[in-house]
Amino acid sequence: MPVTFEDIKTAHKRIKSFIHNTPVLTSRYFDQLCGAEIFFKCENFQKVGAFKIRGAANAVFSLKDEELRNGVITHSSGNHGAALAQAAMWRNAKCYVITPRQAPKIKIKALQTYGAELTFSEATLASRQEECDKVIAKTGAVFIHPYDNDAVISGQGTAALELIDEVRLLDYLFVPVGGGGLTSGSAITLKHMLPKAKAIACEPELADDACQSFKTGRLHPPKPPVTIADGLRTALSDRTFSYIRQYVDDVVTVSDEEIISAMRKVWERMKIIIEPSSATPLAVVLKMKKELAGKRVGIIFSGGNIDLEKLPW
C-alpha cells in the first residue's frame, strides 16, 4: 500500500510530541529579491539539526515492542543515522550504524552523542552491505533505510504538513531531492492539501540523477559524490521515483556556485545557519523568479549541519 496523506497525518500524531514544530520564517530581503512571498520551513532548527528525525521517529515509533526488542540498524552515517539513534534512544532501544572508516570525525562524534553503536566498513557499497548483514545476523536489529521505506517517507511528509497548516495557501513548494524521501512525503502532502500548487524538486547539477530519471522516465544511478550539497548525492529508489513521478511537477537543477551563493545570502541576511542541501531549493527559486512573481512560495530548509571549519568561501 503506497503512502497516503492519511499515513502522513498518522505519522504526525505519532511523532509530534517528540519533534519541534519548527518555525516558518519570512525575509523581506528575499521577498524583494524574488518579487514573491517566501515561507521558509526551518528544519535546520529541528532535533538533530535536520528533518530526518521525522522519518526516523515515525519508523521507530511504528514498530511494536517485540519488533524493536533487538534494536534498529542503518548504514547512513549522516543525518539519518543520528536521527535513527535519537529516535531509538527515545524508546530505549539500541541503534546500530554502519559507517565508513573514512567518515568525517564530526559525523562520528555526532552519532556517538546520540548513543549509536558504530561498526566501521570500507568505503564501498559492497563492504557496507556486508557489515550491515553481519550485524543484522548477529543482533536481529530491524533495518531502517534512510528513504526507501514508507514509514520514513510518511514521517518526512510532516514538515510540509506543518508548513501548510501554518501558512494555508501556497502556489509552489520547493524541496531538495537526494534519495527522494523528503520530496515524496512533501509532494504527497502538498497535492492532498493544495491540489493546485506545484511541487518542485531541487537538485544540484552535479548530482542530477533525479532530474535525468524524471525526464527520461527511467531510474538513473547516482553521480560521483562531488557536489557540495552532500545530503543530495544519493540516487532515488524505485519507490521514491514512483512517488516523484506521480506527485512532483518538475525537477530543476542548479550549479554548486548558485547553491553556495544562496547559502551565503541566508547566513548574511537571515542570520541562520543552513547546510548546502537546504540552500538548493532557494537557489532554484532565485533562478525561477520571473515565473514566481507575486506567488506564495514554500521552501523547506532541510537542515543546518555543516562543518564550520570547511566553509565554501
Place this chain on the structure above:
Amino acid sequence: MPVTFEDIKTAHKRIKSFIHNTPVLTSRYFDQLCGAEIFFKCENFQKVGAFKIRGAANAVFSLKDEELRNGVITHSSGNHGAALAQAAMWRNAKCYVITPRQAPKIKIKALQTYGAELTFSEATLASRQEECDKVIAKTGAVFIHPYDNDAVISGQGTAALELIDEVRLLDYLFVPVGGGGLTSGSAITLKHMLPKAKAIACEPELADDACQSFKTGRLHPPKPPVTIADGLRTALSDRTFSYIRQYVDDVVTVSDEEIISAMRKVWERMKIIIEPSSATPLAVVLKMKKELAGKRVGIIFSGGNIDLEKLPW
C-alpha cells in the same frame, strides 16, 4: 533628567511598529550545560542585524520635523551608523556618517545600502571630530551619539522590556557592555520590572575599561582595539557610567578564547549567527554556571553582523 522606565516605555510605543519584536529562543543544550533556564533575546534578527536600531529609531523619532529638517549625523561606521541611516530613511531625512578611510568595505557597503551620506576621515579621533564638525557647520544636521544620548539609551532599554514582557520572571540579565548604551537601558528596565533580579554587564578582558571603572569608581579610558568583540571596544561615557553605577550589579570579563568558544557553540547548536559581542554574555554565563544553577537567566544577543570571510576558527 536622567532616563526612567517611563522613558523606555514611551520609546517602545514610539518605535515598535518599525522594529521587530525579536524572538526569545531557548536551547536544551545550553540549559543542560549550565543547569539553568536561559532565555536568549535575539537582536541578531533585528532590523539592520543589531539592537542599535532601537536607540537610533527612538532618537530620530523623538525629533520634531523642524529639528530633523537638516538631517542627522554620527561618527559610528558600525551598527549605529547603519541603524541611524535606516531610521532617518523612515522619516525621509538625510543621514551623514563620518567613517574612517580604512573602514572595512563590508561596513561601508552596509552604510550605503541604508542611504547614508559618507564623509571619510583619518583613523584618529581628532580627524573624525574635525570632519564631523565640518559637516555639521555646513548642513546643520543633528548629532546623534551612539550611546552618550538619553534618547538612544531609552531605545536600547526596549529589548529588555520585550524580553521580560515575554518571559516574566528572571533572576539575572546578562548584557554586553561597550559604550554602555544597551547596558544602561537594559539595567534601568530590569531594576524597574524585576527589582530583585541582577544586572550583569559582560566585557572582554581585552577591553575591560568598564570593569575597571566599575571597580575603582573612576571612569577609565578605552583599551587598544584588539578584542575580537569589535562592538565592545569603546569606553563608557560619564553618562553611561553613572547609570551603570546606579543600576548594574557587577561587571564580569571573559577572554577572547571564551568568547569565540561560546560563539561557536551557538552557531553549531542553535544554528543561528551571532557576532562576537553577542557571545560575550553567554561566555560569562558559562563561566558563572555554578552560581546560576536552577536560575532563570536572560541574555541579550546584541547582533549578528560578522564578516563571513574572517571567522575566528
